Amino acid sequence: MNAIDATDRHIKSTDGPPPSLLAIILDTNPHAWAHLSSILPLSKAVASLLVFINAHLASGNANEVAVIASHSQRTHWLYPTPTLPTPHSTSTSNGHDANGTVPENANKYRPFAVIETAILSNLTTLLNSTTASSLSATSTTQISGALSTALSYISKSHIRHSPVDPTINDHSTITTPDTDGILGQQRVSLTSRILILSVSGDLANQYIPVMNAIFAAQRQRIPIDILKLAGDTVLLQQACDATGGIYMAPESPQGLLQYLMMGFLPDATARRALVLPSAGSVDFRAACFCHRKVVDIGYVCSVCLSIFCIPSLPDSKCLTCDSHLSLSTTLTVTPALIPRKKKKRKRGPGESATPAGSSTPAPGSGTPTHS
Amino acid sequence: MSASTTQALEYLEQLPGATHKRLYQQPSTALAVFRCMLPHLAKTIVMAMLYMTGPFPVHDLDAWIRTDAKAEKEKAISVLESLNIMAVIQESPKNFSYRLSSGFANSLKQALTGGGNHRSFGVPCSTPDKNKVDIAFLDQFARKQWEAILYYMVGSTSGLRDSEVLGQSVGNGTRQLLRMGEFVSVLHGVKITKTGFTFLLQEVNAQVWSLLIVYLKQAPGLGMNEVDVLSFLFMLGSLELGQDYSTANLTATQLQMLEDLNDFGIVYRRSKESSRFYPTRLATTLTSDAGALQNATTDFDNALRSSRAGRGYIIIETNYRIYAYTSSLLQIAVLSLFAKLSTRFPNLVSGKLTKDSIQKAIGHGIEARQIIDYLSAHAHPQMQKNNPVLPPTVMDQIRLWEYEGERIDTTNGYLMKDFNNDSEYRDLVNYAESLGVLTWKSDAKRLLFVDRIEQISQYLTNKKKRPDQ
Amino acid sequence: MSEASTSYKKQDGKLLVSRDGRTVSWKPNAPSTSPLTIAVSEITNLQQTPEKSAKVSIKIVVQRPSASGAENHTFAFTSATAARAEQVAITSLLRKSIEAARAQNGSTPVPAADDGGGPSAAMAIAQAVSAGARAEDNMFDDGRLMSNTDLQKSLLNANPALRQRFDQALREKPDTITISQFSAQFWAARVHLLRAHAVEKSQSQGTYNVLSEVKPKNVDGTTRLNLSKEQIQLIFNQHPLVKKVYNENVPQLSEMEFWSRFFVSRLFKKLKGEKITETDSTDPKLDRYLNFEEEAERTRQLVMAHVPHFIDLEGNEQNHSQRQGNRPDWTMQPNTNERVPILRVLNSMSEKMLADVTPTDADPHAPSGIDEETYKELQLRDLQRGASDNRIMLKIKDQGQFFSGEQDARGSSSASLYAKRTPDQVLSTIQKDFKTISTNDKHAGGLNLESTIGVQEDSDSEEDERSKTKTRVGSKFTRTAATAQIMGAIRQRHLHTDDYLSSSSISSADQAAKLGLGPTVFESLVMTHNTTVEFLHYFWTVFLSGDPDRAGEAQKLVETLDKSLDRISAVAKTAENERMQKIEKSKKQVDDYMQRTGKRRKFDPNSIKGGARAVTDMMTPLVLAIKTATEKYRRAYELQMAQIAQLQNMV
Secondary structure, eight states, rough: OOOOOOOGGOOOOSSSOOEEEEEEEEEEEEEHHHHTTSSHHHHHHHHHHHHHHOOOOOOOTTTTEEEEESSSSSSEEEEEEEOOOOOOOOOOOGGHHHHHHHHOOSSHHHHHHHHHHHHHHHHHHHHOOHHHHHHHHSSOOOOOHHHHHHHHHHHHHHHHSSSSSSSTTTHHHHHHTHHHHHHHOOOOOOOOEEEEOOOOOOOOGHHHHHHHHHHHHHHHOOOOOEOOOOOOOHHHHHHHEEEEEEEEESSSSGHHHHHIIIIIOOOHHHHTTTTTOOOOOOOOOOTTTTTTTTTTSSSOOOTTEEEOSSSSGGGOOOOTTOBBBHHHHTHHHHHHHHHHHHHHHHHHHHHOOOOOOTTTOHHHHHHHOOO | OOHHHHHHHHHHHHHHHHHHHHHHTTHHHHHHHHHHHHOOOHHHHHHHHTTOOEEEHHHHHHHBBOOHHHHHHHHHHHHHTTTTTTEEEEETTTTTEEEOEEEEEEEEHHHHHOSSOOTTOOOOSOOOOTTTTHHHHHHHHHHHHHHHHHHHHHHHHOOHHHHHHGGGGGGGGHHHHHHHSSEEEEEEEEEHHHHHHHHHOOOOHHHHHHHHHHEEEEEEEGGGOOHHHHHHHHHHTOOOOOOOEETOOOOOHHHHHHHHHHHHHOOOOOOOOOSSSEEOOOOOOOOOHHHHHHTTTTTTTHHHOOOOOOOOOOEEOOOOOEEEEEOOOOHHHHHHTTTTEEEEEEOOEEOOOOOHHHHHHHHHTHHHHHHHHHHHHHBOHHHHHHSSSSOHHHHHHHHHHHHHSOOOOOOEEEOOOOOOSSHHHHHHHHHHHHHHHHHEETTTTEEEEEEEEEHHHHHHHHHHHOOOO | OEEEEEETTTTEEEEOOTEEEEEEEEEEESSSOOEEEGGGEEEEEEEEETTTTSOOOEEEEEOSSSSSEEEEEEEEOOTTTTTTHHHHHHHHHHHHHHHHHHHOOOOOTTTTTTTTTHHHHHHHHHHHHHHHHHHHGGGGGHHHHHHOOHHHHHHHHHHHHHHHHHHHHHHSSSSSSOOOHHHHHHHHTHHEEEEEEHHHHHHOOOOOHHHHHHOOOOTTTTEOOOOOOHHHHHHHHOOHHHHHHHHHHHHTSOOOHHHHHHHHHHHHHHHHHHOOOOOOOOOOHHTTTTTTTOOOHHHOOOOOOOOEEOGGGHHHHHHHHHHSSSOOOTSEEEEEOOHHHHHHHHHHHHHHHHHHHHOOSTTTTOOOSSSHHHHHHSOOOOGGGOOOOOOOOOOOOOOTTTGGGGGGGGGGGHOOOHTOOOHHHHHHHHHHHHHHHHHHGSSSOOOOOOOOOOTTTTTTTTTTTTTHHSTTTOOHHHHHHHHHHHHHHHHHHHHHHHHHHHHSSSSSHHHHHHTTOOOOHHHHHHHHHHHHHHHHHHHHHHHHHTTTHHHHHHHHHHHHHHHHHHHHHHHHHHHHHHHHHHHHHHHHHHHHHHHHHHHHOOGGGSSSSOOHHHHHHHHHHHHHHHHHHHHHHHHHHHHHHHHHHHHHOOO
């Protein structure tokens, strides 16, 4: 009974789960929201999101949240409000002072009110600054930019949270990103995840940057959760699958709040104890680099692994890396060969009057009766 | 949930259901209970159920939670049930569901949405304070008051002359409270007790709670309303540091409390007649746990411990030498409880952990675990980089020194025997094990010993009701 | 340039290619050595040092009509600055000349010489250089593996699962496909298995340390030996001394006696490397050989054919003795120290055993002692700096520019959806909607979230307002739906993970039971699935091969695939029958129960799982695959028929 066991040496310096950082990317594509307005107006969605954020903050005392709007042509911070670098003030991460006064309300928990005010005012600024001309240029959203922003914010937060106080020795913290993997294994000081509330389709043209962001997230073990209210699914589903996030496309978007509270609230610590909802079948198709089309079968550059949907590349060179890539000589033959060769084949027996092809009355069309 | 709030939870759990109900009427209380009393998984369950339209069927919950997290689930549910937040209801002969207590659910919803008109998150003063105080002042005030209490306790033992003087400023009410909580015994001067040592080695947050719980227990005797006291404490936890709040909405009990809390350094009031009060950092972190305190953005510890290096100041080498970068008398006094200090420099004391020093501490009633916890919680940032934080040899040795003195371990609890059959016995053993209350069992004799009985008896009653399970 | 300064046999000189490209000649700078002239037509091979190597030289292999063997001439380029350039120039010139000479002669087959000499000559050289390595690889060539029926048979014997599948597929194959075609198809998909098997088979066991294997048994006080002929052979091989002792003694002693005495003798212990103690029995005859140095052995060891310089201790000792400076190294010096005989014995044992094995990792025909090799060998590789980067630099271009004009709002799928609104409308809709919450902001206390999220627990009366609540945000109905969807997804995950777990741990019978199928039905289902997949495989190989001769095959395969559909439905039928029986049985039970107790128990036939549904559920992907295959085939077929018709019309 009195054995000294090496296993209980690992005394946790902090009881309870590590704080969790939730980075929310709100797809604010006006086209899509206008389209959705009869089912789920943006205002209601934002309100549900605010309740969800409050629930997240309540779930852990040191929990943090970051909200980024992925607008039609740019990304915009909703919370924390970025402080512009001024010569006097060193930029702080949570600059609630920057957005005017937070209304006093004895019925509201103050941290909730602060975030709510910041998000609403930033969102208002964003929508007011949107012009019709910028809308007509594109119908999709800047998801790749938002993902990168979220990832960089998360990694900054990780440094802030690392057990070594950054103010003590600046030099060691600067080098931490390299050794992040090792440090992260030792002691998890912060768990992060990204939630994308997506309404836009046509993300395939951002395939490459989004994929890069996904791989970065995968490496940092940051799950990307997707709540897909509208639009096609290919790319984001892969993001979930690759990073171990939750994917959900609500059948009744009006119940958004419940989806958020039950499906997306559990953080990494809670998820270890939960059975996560299945994403169903994942569409693993990739988008080609040349036309940004999602392809079933494509051609891959053997040097840089770029994907192309057509074999006829200009000068037989890979578009990305300029290596010689003669798809036209080798690969074009196979797919084009099927009909052509088959044609030859059918003609062959036809001419030589062998019994194979033409003597049998239409074997293809006859198959149903055969069975 | 953290160690600092465990005792608060234990206190809450033993309150009667009616008290719970009244407590949950305040959204701020519901939110605070949710935030700091519930295990992590329980929070997840509550949030999932909060906006659910109907009760949550038991089998759905079972499907949601992984089979290998059964222990966590049992723990979460037992806490939820003992706090009367969730209850099992029977919908049809075979269908059991969980349902949130409607009072709690409504209050929590209001807390999340900021709805209703309960004004439970503190009413800020509408007029600006002429003599507004800033956060630095509040921190200093809180530190001064709280450290005075600690000096008072540690004074006689540490042998430091100054500390006794510093402890003199502790108010009479507080002294009484410390005596009632058996942190000190006053026979021939103040003498710290076993509980007192435990108290000293805790995190500040846990210390505050320990003291407040003693306070709570005394409250009915002083004619104070327990529910009022508790909800006021929880409200304090949700206030904003540096903001002045009006006393207008407070009940008589709560006004009375303000005075005592002022003594502890939890709130600041300029005078007893002042119509406004400022919560200090001790108050605003009441419902936060250790994680929040270690958050790099708060300089809470900095403010409270007056140590220049920030959070941690202790370095221990594998040869048991200990270096503490501190000039705080209090910290030196605490260290001297279990270390043999030899040299003192302006910003550093050095010493050694010896068998004698550790066993002396153990003789005082300090546990090896507490020493290790204290050392690792206050380890220097350079030590924090190690995993484990402390050198394993040192940790093992401290434990071994403790074990030398105790060959017999006693646990108070309940022996369960005379089971009808083996399956019944196994079932209960498994349940007790998953709750973590099982201390001993004998399969051959079908006996088991548990240190807590409440959930077990609840479980047995439920089982009787549900013969199919 | 057709001249380069080179050294040949360590003499400096000039290498010249004549203007007409017929001869290569080398003239020494010092007149002491004789010049050399080679006719280009006699050159059979041309090798050059790789581009990165430190040495720059070419090797010309010449087959003179007069001589029987080939001559090698190695020329090292000595120019301090332009050695590499000269080498390139000379070799390319030589290549062209050789090419030209061959084309003229016509005697040597010229591989594809008609389309410009350059590349094919390069190929010829590349072939020449890599010829040695390729001979071995050929053993595992796809074609060879496919035609090696013995190998296939042995693989089938070794792998029962594969055999079962092979037999099954063979039985159900369409009649038109010959067995050889069938097996070719079958193996084409499993070349990797064949290759692995071939590699496995090509490995054989080597010799082993016999002496330690032979253990004399003590039965009834007499030692009994069990020595096989092979073992004796091996002992003689590994220990020539024993052979010598045997030869000198056996006529006097009987065979049996010799061996039994040998195995208890001190000599035996010595050979095994064990320590000889005082208590060991003596044997006058055999002990004579105890101090017999294995002189022959030693010399054989010492004059080992080729000691790599890197570990040549004797050589190193002479070259750079350690005795003066560092502490003399005694660990690897040969000595007669008998203190740890086992080490020496085992070492020499292993050495002997390895000597019998032909090395597989070195080219046996590689010349030894070539200067370059030695040079490389002597390099201390681990002290070297990292090799210079030999990567292909990726020149990544900004991907935004490719076909950039094509992708914009109008090209996309959702754009059509959005097109109903103009940007202005979009903007006003959104801003108007958003005002509802942002104007709220101005009131004291901020946004009223409670009303905005639309959750009203008490006012929702489900029944009368269903149509309205259905669409309202946050209504009970939608939240219930949300919960249901999440729970559904969680159950689905359970299904997946449970499936995944079961595949590894649960037996097929349990799996079948879970699905509500009988084990036999399940087995046949698995079988059908396997063979159908097999046929699909063949179909696609044939279909995509583009080989007109296999047209008939493809057609038959389509028929077979259609039959596979029948087979699946047959299995489904059996399963359904099985299920009906189960239902009957349950019904009967219920009836019995009612008769017995008078109470009625509810019975739901749907609660009996399995049957045709379970089968079709499982087989859906397969059926889909079959349908796709036949569909593709039919479409291509019709297309081609139409083309033929067109052609015929034209004729």
